[in-house]
Amino acid sequence: MTIEKITVPAKPGLDPVYVYLEDLGPSEGRVTLICYATAWTSWWGGIGKDRLIKDFFIDVGVDYLHSNFGRGNEYKRDQRSLAYLRRVIQSVHDHLREATNE
Numbered sequence: 001m002t003i004e005k006i007t008v009p010a011k012p013g014l015d016p017v018y019v020y021l022e023d024l025g026p027s028e029g030r031v032t033l034i035c036y037a038t039a040w041t042s043w044w045g046g047i048g049k050d051r052l053i054k055d056f057f058i059d060v061g062v063d064y065l066h067s068n069f070g071r072g073n074e075y076k077r078d079q080r081s082l083a084y085l086r087r088v089i090q091s092v093h094d095h096l097r098e099a100t101n102e
Contacts, residue, residue: 008095029053040069
C-alpha cells in the first residue's frame with residue numbers, strides 16, 4: 001500500500017484542498033479530499049491492473065467522481081453542499097491534470 005498526499009492551492013472562493021491518494025493493491029484505490037472542515041472519501045475496486053489511483057482519478061470525468069463522492073452523507077446532500085463538492089473535485093481534477101502534463 002502506498003499513500004500520496006497532495007495539496008491543491010486555494011482558489012478564489014475555495015480553500016486549499018488536501019488530497020490523499022491511496023493505492024491499496026492491484027486495481028484498488030481510495031481517494032480522500034479535505035477542504036476547510038469537510039472531508040469526502042471514495043473507494044474503487046476495479047481501476048485496472050497495475051493502474052495507480054491518481055491516473056484513474058485523472059482519466060475519469062468530474063461528473064463520475066461527483067456521483068461517487070456525493071453518495072452517503074445524507075445530511076450533506078442539499079444543492080449547496082453538492083455544488084461545493086463539485087467545485088472541490090473540479091479543482092483537484094484540474095490540478096492533477098496540470099501536474100501530469102508538466
